[in-house]
Amino acid sequence: MSTVLVTGFGDYAEETDNPSGAIARRLDGRQVGDHRIVGSVLPVNTATVESALVSALDRARPDVVVVTGVAPGRTAPALERVALNVRDFPIPDTDGSTPIDEPVVVGGPPAYLATLPVKAVMDSWHRAGLPGYVSNTAGTYLCNQTFYLARHLTAGTEVRAGMVHIPVVPARATGDTTPLPSMPLALLEQAVLVAISVSAQHDGPDLRLGAGAIS
Numbered sequence: 001m002s003t004v005l006v007t008g009f010g011d012y013a014e015e016t017d018n019p020s021g022a023i024a025r026r027l028d029g030r031q032v033g034d035h036r037i038v039g040s041v042l043p044v045n046t047a048t049v050e051s052a053l054v055s056a057l058d059r060a061r062p063d064v065v066v067v068t069g070v071a072p073g074r075t076a077p078a079l080e081r082v083a084l085n086v087r088d089f090p091i092p093d094t095d096g097s098t099p100i101d102e103p104v105v106v107g108g109p110p111a112y113l114a115t116l117p118v119k120a121v122m123d124s125w126h127r128a129g130l131p132g133y134v135s136n137t138a139g140t141y142l143c144n145q146t147f148y149l150a151r152h153l154t155a156g157t158e159v160r161a162g163m164v165h166i167p168v169v170p171a172r173a174t175g176d177t178t179p180l181p182s183m184p185l186a187l188l189e190q191a192v193l194v195a196i197s198v199s200a201q202h203d204g205p206d207l208r209l210g211a212g213a214i215s
Protein backbone atom coordinates (compact mmCIF):
# COMPACT_ATOMS: atom_id res chain seq x y z
CA MET A 1 0.00 0.00 0.00
CA SER A 2 1.50 3.33 -1.01
CA THR A 3 0.48 6.76 0.19
CA VAL A 4 -0.14 9.79 -1.98
CA LEU A 5 -0.30 13.28 -0.52
CA VAL A 6 -2.46 15.57 -2.62
CA THR A 7 -2.47 19.23 -1.67
CA GLY A 8 -4.86 21.96 -2.80
CA PHE A 9 -5.12 25.60 -1.82
CA GLY A 10 -7.57 27.70 0.13
CA ASP A 11 -9.21 30.78 -1.32
CA TYR A 12 -7.36 33.90 -2.48
CA ALA A 13 -8.10 37.06 -4.46
CA GLU A 14 -10.91 36.31 -6.93
CA GLU A 15 -10.70 32.55 -6.29
CA THR A 16 -13.36 32.47 -3.59
CA ASP A 17 -14.14 28.79 -4.10
CA ASN A 18 -10.78 27.27 -5.01
CA PRO A 19 -11.46 23.96 -6.80
CA SER A 20 -8.01 22.62 -5.89
CA GLY A 21 -8.86 22.85 -2.16
CA ALA A 22 -12.28 21.27 -2.77
CA ILE A 23 -10.66 18.33 -4.58
CA ALA A 24 -8.03 17.81 -1.85
CA ARG A 25 -10.82 17.70 0.75
CA ARG A 26 -12.93 15.31 -1.34
CA LEU A 27 -10.02 12.92 -1.92
CA ASP A 28 -8.74 12.91 1.68
CA GLY A 29 -9.05 9.39 3.12
CA ARG A 30 -9.95 7.79 -0.23
CA GLN A 31 -8.31 4.56 -1.28
CA VAL A 32 -7.74 4.04 -4.99
CA GLY A 33 -6.49 0.59 -5.93
CA ASP A 34 -3.44 0.07 -3.81
CA HIS A 35 -3.05 3.72 -2.88
CA ARG A 36 -4.15 5.62 0.18
CA ILE A 37 -4.79 9.31 -0.42
CA VAL A 38 -4.15 12.00 2.15
CA GLY A 39 -5.63 15.35 1.12
CA SER A 40 -4.48 18.62 2.63
CA VAL A 41 -5.51 22.24 2.00
CA LEU A 42 -2.64 24.73 2.16
CA PRO A 43 -2.85 28.49 2.77
CA VAL A 44 -2.12 30.96 -0.03
CA ASN A 45 0.43 32.54 2.26
CA THR A 46 4.10 32.78 1.35
CA ALA A 47 5.27 32.85 4.99
CA THR A 48 3.29 29.87 6.30
CA VAL A 49 2.94 27.55 3.31
CA GLU A 50 6.23 25.76 4.02
CA SER A 51 5.32 24.82 7.60
CA ALA A 52 1.87 23.69 6.43
CA LEU A 53 3.47 21.52 3.74
CA VAL A 54 6.02 20.11 6.19
CA SER A 55 3.23 19.15 8.64
CA ALA A 56 1.29 17.47 5.83
CA LEU A 57 4.41 15.54 4.78
CA ASP A 58 5.11 14.50 8.39
CA ARG A 59 1.52 13.35 8.84
CA ALA A 60 1.20 11.47 5.55
CA ARG A 61 4.75 10.12 5.05
CA PRO A 62 3.89 9.84 1.34
CA ASP A 63 5.51 7.95 -1.53
CA VAL A 64 4.13 10.51 -4.00
CA VAL A 65 3.28 14.21 -3.60
CA VAL A 66 0.89 15.91 -6.03
CA VAL A 67 0.58 19.65 -5.44
CA THR A 68 -2.49 21.14 -7.12
CA GLY A 69 -3.70 24.69 -7.60
CA VAL A 70 -6.07 26.65 -9.78
CA ALA A 71 -4.68 28.71 -12.67
CA PRO A 72 -7.44 30.98 -14.03
CA GLY A 73 -7.17 31.11 -17.80
CA ARG A 74 -5.76 27.63 -18.30
CA THR A 75 -7.82 25.63 -20.78
CA ALA A 76 -7.27 22.18 -19.24
CA PRO A 77 -5.38 20.39 -16.46
CA ALA A 78 -1.63 20.67 -16.87
CA LEU A 79 1.30 18.72 -15.49
CA GLU A 80 3.97 21.21 -14.55
CA ARG A 81 7.46 20.23 -15.71
CA VAL A 82 9.56 22.73 -13.76
CA ALA A 83 9.60 24.63 -10.46
CA LEU A 84 11.70 27.82 -10.24
CA ASN A 85 13.51 29.17 -7.18
CA VAL A 86 11.77 32.51 -7.69
CA ARG A 87 8.94 34.35 -5.96
CA ASP A 88 7.74 37.26 -8.08
CA PHE A 89 4.11 37.61 -7.06
CA PRO A 90 1.68 39.19 -9.55
CA ILE A 91 -0.85 39.75 -6.73
CA PRO A 92 -0.44 39.84 -2.93
CA ASP A 93 -0.94 36.63 -0.94
CA THR A 94 -3.71 36.42 1.67
CA ASP A 95 -1.49 38.30 4.14
CA GLY A 96 -0.85 41.17 1.72
CA SER A 97 2.71 40.05 1.05
CA THR A 98 4.10 40.62 -2.50
CA PRO A 99 7.69 39.39 -2.78
CA ILE A 100 9.51 40.51 -5.92
CA ASP A 101 12.40 38.42 -7.26
CA GLU A 102 13.06 36.66 -3.97
CA PRO A 103 14.12 33.01 -3.84
CA VAL A 104 11.83 30.31 -2.50
CA VAL A 105 14.84 28.76 -0.72
CA VAL A 106 17.94 30.88 -0.16
CA GLY A 107 20.88 29.01 -1.72
CA GLY A 108 18.61 26.40 -3.31
CA PRO A 109 19.10 25.23 -6.91
CA PRO A 110 17.67 27.59 -9.57
CA ALA A 111 15.05 25.01 -10.57
CA TYR A 112 13.78 21.49 -10.06
CA LEU A 113 12.13 19.25 -12.63
CA ALA A 114 9.06 17.28 -11.57
CA THR A 115 9.80 13.71 -10.55
CA LEU A 116 6.28 12.59 -11.51
CA PRO A 117 6.03 10.80 -14.88
CA VAL A 118 4.47 13.83 -16.59
CA LYS A 119 4.18 12.23 -20.05
CA ALA A 120 2.65 9.03 -18.68
CA VAL A 121 0.04 11.10 -16.82
CA MET A 122 -0.71 13.15 -19.93
CA ASP A 123 -1.07 9.96 -21.97
CA SER A 124 -3.48 8.46 -19.40
CA TRP A 125 -5.54 11.66 -19.36
CA HIS A 126 -5.91 11.44 -23.13
CA ARG A 127 -6.77 7.73 -23.03
CA ALA A 128 -9.45 8.51 -20.42
CA GLY A 129 -10.95 11.18 -22.70
CA LEU A 130 -9.65 14.06 -20.59
CA PRO A 131 -7.87 17.05 -22.14
CA GLY A 132 -4.53 17.86 -20.53
CA TYR A 133 -1.02 18.91 -21.38
CA VAL A 134 2.51 19.43 -20.11
CA SER A 135 3.24 23.01 -19.06
CA ASN A 136 6.73 24.47 -18.87
CA THR A 137 5.95 27.17 -16.32
CA ALA A 138 4.09 26.96 -13.04
CA GLY A 139 4.29 30.76 -12.72
CA THR A 140 6.05 32.62 -9.92
CA TYR A 141 3.29 32.66 -7.29
CA LEU A 142 2.28 30.30 -4.47
CA CYS A 143 1.86 27.19 -6.64
CA ASN A 144 5.38 27.46 -8.00
CA GLN A 145 6.66 28.12 -4.46
CA THR A 146 4.89 25.04 -3.11
CA PHE A 147 5.93 22.83 -6.02
CA TYR A 148 9.54 24.00 -5.51
CA LEU A 149 9.30 23.27 -1.77
CA ALA A 150 7.78 19.83 -2.40
CA ARG A 151 10.72 18.98 -4.68
CA HIS A 152 13.28 20.54 -2.34
CA LEU A 153 11.97 18.69 0.70
CA THR A 154 11.91 15.34 -1.17
CA ALA A 155 15.19 15.79 -3.08
CA GLY A 156 17.53 12.82 -2.62
CA THR A 157 14.71 10.53 -1.49
CA GLU A 158 12.57 8.00 -3.36
CA VAL A 159 9.53 10.27 -3.00
CA ARG A 160 8.17 11.57 -6.31
CA ALA A 161 6.75 15.07 -6.40
CA GLY A 162 5.12 17.31 -8.96
CA MET A 163 2.26 19.64 -9.61
CA VAL A 164 -1.00 19.82 -11.52
CA HIS A 165 -2.54 23.19 -12.40
CA ILE A 166 -6.27 23.11 -13.09
CA PRO A 167 -8.63 25.58 -14.78
CA VAL A 168 -11.51 27.26 -12.97
CA VAL A 169 -14.97 25.68 -12.69
CA PRO A 170 -17.91 26.97 -14.80
CA ALA A 171 -19.48 28.91 -11.89
CA ARG A 172 -16.35 31.07 -11.70
CA ALA A 173 -16.52 31.80 -15.43
CA THR A 174 -20.05 33.18 -15.56
CA GLY A 175 -21.00 36.85 -15.61
CA ASP A 176 -18.25 37.75 -18.04
CA THR A 177 -18.71 38.43 -21.75
CA THR A 178 -15.32 36.87 -22.45
CA PRO A 179 -15.50 33.95 -20.00
CA LEU A 180 -12.44 32.17 -18.67
CA PRO A 181 -12.10 28.60 -19.97
CA SER A 182 -13.56 26.22 -17.38
CA MET A 183 -14.16 22.55 -16.59
CA PRO A 184 -16.59 20.90 -14.16
CA LEU A 185 -15.24 19.93 -10.75
CA ALA A 186 -15.99 16.22 -11.35
CA LEU A 187 -13.73 16.18 -14.42
CA LEU A 188 -11.00 18.10 -12.62
CA GLU A 189 -11.20 15.61 -9.75
CA GLN A 190 -10.98 12.74 -12.24
CA ALA A 191 -7.88 14.34 -13.79
CA VAL A 192 -6.24 14.65 -10.36
CA LEU A 193 -7.12 11.01 -9.58
CA VAL A 194 -5.52 9.84 -12.83
CA ALA A 195 -2.41 11.89 -11.99
CA ILE A 196 -2.32 10.24 -8.57
CA SER A 197 -2.74 6.66 -9.72
CA VAL A 198 -0.36 6.89 -12.69
CA SER A 199 2.28 8.60 -10.54
CA ALA A 200 1.93 5.97 -7.82
CA GLN A 201 2.05 3.03 -10.26
CA HIS A 202 4.51 4.10 -12.92
CA ASP A 203 7.85 2.30 -12.81
CA GLY A 204 11.06 3.25 -14.55
CA PRO A 205 11.64 6.16 -16.91
CA ASP A 206 8.80 8.37 -18.15
CA LEU A 207 7.16 7.62 -21.51
CA ARG A 208 9.00 9.09 -24.48
CA LEU A 209 6.19 11.18 -25.94
CA GLY A 210 6.59 14.62 -27.44
CA ALA A 211 4.73 17.34 -25.56
CA GLY A 212 7.05 20.32 -25.96
CA ALA A 213 6.18 23.85 -26.91
CA ILE A 214 7.80 26.64 -28.89
CA SER A 215 6.99 29.12 -26.14
Ligand code: PCA
Pocket (backbone or CB within 6 Å): 009, 012, 018, 020, 044, 068, 069, 070, 071, 139, 141, 142, 143, 144
Ligand atom coordinates in the same frame (compact mmCIF):
# COMPACT_ATOMS: atom_id res chain seq x y z
N1 PCA B 1 -3.27 28.90 -7.45
C1 PCA B 1 -2.24 29.87 -7.26
C2 PCA B 1 -1.92 29.83 -5.79
C3 PCA B 1 -3.04 29.08 -5.16
C4 PCA B 1 -3.76 28.47 -6.28
O1 PCA B 1 -4.71 27.66 -6.16
C5 PCA B 1 -1.05 29.65 -8.17
O2 PCA B 1 -1.23 29.05 -9.24
O3 PCA B 1 0.06 30.05 -7.85
